[in-house]
Amino acid sequence: MRDVAIIGIGHTKFGRASKTSLELFSEAALQAVDDAGVDLKDIEALFQGAALPGFEEGQVTPAAFSAAELNLGGGSIPATRYEGACASASIAIREAAEWVASGQCDMVMAGGVEKALLMGTLFATRIFAMACHAPTEGPAGLTFPGVFAMAARRYSKNYDIPLDKLREQMALVSVKNHKHGALNPLAQFYKKMGDLKVEDVINSKLVADPLTVLDCCPFSDGAAAIVLCAAEEARKYTDDPVYILGTGQGSGGALSKMKDLTKPDSRIKSARMAFKHAGLRPSDIDVLELHDCFTIAELIALESMGFFEWGEAAEATTEGQTESGGKIPVNMSGGLIGKGHPIGATGASQVYWIVKQMRGEAAKGNQIDPVPEYGMTDTLGGDFGTLCHIILGRGK
Amino acid sequence: MTGKEQEEIEKEYKEYTVLSLSEYEEGLRNGKLLGLRCASCGGITCHPMPVCQWCGGRSLKRVELCGDGELTTFTVIRVPSEGFEEGAPYIPCLVKTKEGPCVVGRLDYDTESATQELIGKQVKMSGTHTCKGDKFSDGAHTCPVFKIQENKL
Numbered sequence: 105m106r107d108v109a110i111i112g113i114g115h116t117k118f119g120r121a122s123k124t125s126l127e128l129f130s131e132a133a134l135q136a137v138d139d140a141g142v143d144l145k146d147i148e149a150l151f152q153g154a155a156l157p158g159f160e161e162g163q164v165t166p167a168a169f170s171a172a173e174l175n176l177g178g179g180s181i182p183a184t185r186y187e188g189a190c191a192s193a194s195i196a197i198r199e200a201a202e203w204v205a206s207g208q209c210d211m212v213m214a215g216g217v218e219k220a221l222l223m224g225t226l227f228a229t230r231i232f233a234m235a236c237h238a239p240t241e242g243p244a245g246l247t248f249p250g251v252f253a254m255a256a257r258r259y260s261k262n263y264d265i266p267l268d269k270l271r272e273q274m275a276l277v278s279v280k281n282h283k284h285g286a287l288n289p290l291a292q293f294y295k296k297m298g299d300l301k302v303e304d305v306i307n308s309k310l311v312a313d314p315l316t317v318l319d320c321c322p323f324s325d326g327a328a329a330i331v332l333c334a335a336e337e338a339r340k341y342t343d344d345p346v347y348i349l350g351t352g353q354g355s356g357g358a359l360s361k362m363k364d365l366t367k368p369d370s371r372i373k374s375a376r377m378a379f380k381h382a383g384l385r386p387s388d389i390d391v392l393e394l395h396d397c398f399t400i401a402e403l404i405a406l407e408s409m410g411f412f413e414w415g416e417a418a419e420a421t422t423e424g425q426t427e428s429g430g431k432i433p434v435n436m437s438g439g440l441i442g443k444g445h446p447i448g449a450t451g452a453s454q455v456y457w458i459v460k461q462m463r464g465e466a467a468k469g470n471q472i473d474p475v476p477e478y479g480m481t482d483t484l485g486g487d488f489g490t491l492c493h494i495i496l497g498r499g500k
Numbered sequence: 501m502t503g504k505e506q507e508e509i510e511k512e513y514k515e516y517t518v519l520s521l522s523e524y525e526e527g528l529r530n531g532k533l534l535g536l537r538c539a540s541c542g543g544i545t546c547h548p549m550p551v552c553q554w555c556g557g558r559s560l561k562r563v564e565l566c567g568d569g570e571l572t573t574f575t576v577i578r579v580p581s582e583g584f585e586e587g588a589p590y591i592p593c594l595v596k597t598k599e600g601p602c603v604v605g606r607l608d609y610d611t612e613s614a615t616q617e618l619i620g621k622q623v624k625m626s627g628t629h630t631c632k633g634d635k636f637s638d639g640a641h642t643c644p645v646f647k648i649q650e651n652k653l
């Protein structure tokens with residue numbers, strides 16, 4: 105198997121888009137080929153994450169249409185939509201890396217796109233809930249915030265943290281991620297909510313007890329794309345290639361079959377797979393973009409990936425260990441909460457911001473100093489149904 | 501080659517489902533929480549699945565659970581999905597049954613007094629909730645409803 109490098113990246117502004125999904129993805133794709141200095145005709149295959157396009161624009165096989173409209177590879181190349189709910193783009197990137205590693209292709213594009221804002225909160229809540237286990241969680245009326253609210257209550261119970269105290273600790277995740285989102289010109293909440301207070305989060309509208317609307321990421325439109333090639337060719341195109349050192353993927357079942365909502369096996373196994381593949385440990389990672397779909401989700405992710413012991417991520421967040429300068433800076437882009445969460449694009453957006461960090465090109469106030477050597481993404485689809493991790497490095 | 505006789509193909513065709521979702525839901529509506537007992541490990545699987553949820557065993561028999569359990573966690577849904585607004589706010593819950601498997605259902609409890617102290621309490625299946633569903637849900641579906649057993653710790 106060959107080593108794989110990222111040589112070009114693209115990312116639209118997240119938020120409300122008047123463009124179609126096809127146009128959004130094209131914007132990101134064109135940015136990515138220009139960034140790489142390659143031609144659209146050089147792309148041999150497209151791997152596109154898109155979770156719910158049928159419900160958003162009445163569109164399936166979006167990858168084929170994207171490839172056709174961009175004339176990728178001169179036309180008629182393999183172009184496939186990947187669906188793993190909110191982890192769609194990450195599994196698309198993982199698959200793209202495998203194709204290059206195997207020698208099947210020399211240069212490919214991966215990424216994702218979503219237009220979720222146009223559906224409005226109630227319909228978007230409905231179709232997002234399709235990533236819950238429909239036979240059992242459907243009639244119970246579970247929603248995504250509902251799942252993570254249940255997990256938050258379990259976290260409080262498991263570690264004997266009074267719920268009011270946990271709510272304050274969770275709120276600090278929102279405060280931190282909004283602080284960084286407000287500094288990110290491509291974020292949905294750019295220049296907004298940068299000085300959010302814990303009380304603002306706790307006193308905002310309850311969505312699913314104990315989560316308020318400010319414990320939740322927003323619905324968003326947006327796209328992101330990357331160009332990958334064989335590592336040995338990467339320096340022909342760029343002085344700053346970023347290498348894919350390891351990937352992992354895991355799957356989970358119905359919520360009721362999980363041993364513990366705060367310790368998802370799918371995430372634990374996926375993260376271990378990625379670390380093993382990369383030959384690295386959590387202590388080697390300098391910067392992390394993780395799936396903070398809800399504040400509690402950031403805490404669960406940090407523990408499941410091995411950055412903190414079980415039950416210690418809440419206190420670590422309070423101590424600033426997940427901020428710039430802390431043990432492990434988390435979501436310096438603003439994360440899903442501050443930057444926005446166009447679900448099919450999120451994994452590619454996470455990779456984009458790790459690459460930006462490694463080039464020293466993250467927004468002022470969000471850039472890690474010194475430039476990180478190793479970064480990692482964590483993406484979660486459904487209620488722990490699809491998990492994917494990608495470990496990136498400036499060197500092989 | 502002349503191929504295989506149609507009758508033979510039909511005769512060989514076999515279905516593996518021991519307890520289907522619709523039979524499980526019908527059981528609920530008749531006040532029964534149905535599951536599957538595994539011949540290999542003796543574990544109980546509920547909701548019904550194609551293999552044992554504990555060991556993956558394939559030799560399964562239908563069994564009725566007693567409906568008693570412990571409240572693992574819950575939430576109060578205040579922003580429901582479109583088409584699921586009926587009865588909102590409402591309380592989805594996770595219950596660990598006496599027989600072992602956890603099930604998702606609804607909790608029959610006042611939403612404004614449902615606090616963290618409920619977790620760990622004994623519950624009993626007291627009825628069912630049927631969502632009429634929407635155009636995406638393949639019709640109406642039913643889940644168990646649980647009630648707190650106040651006198652039991």
Ligand SMILES: [Zn+2]
Pocket residue numbers: 538539540541542543552553554555556557
């Ligand atoms: Zn078994």
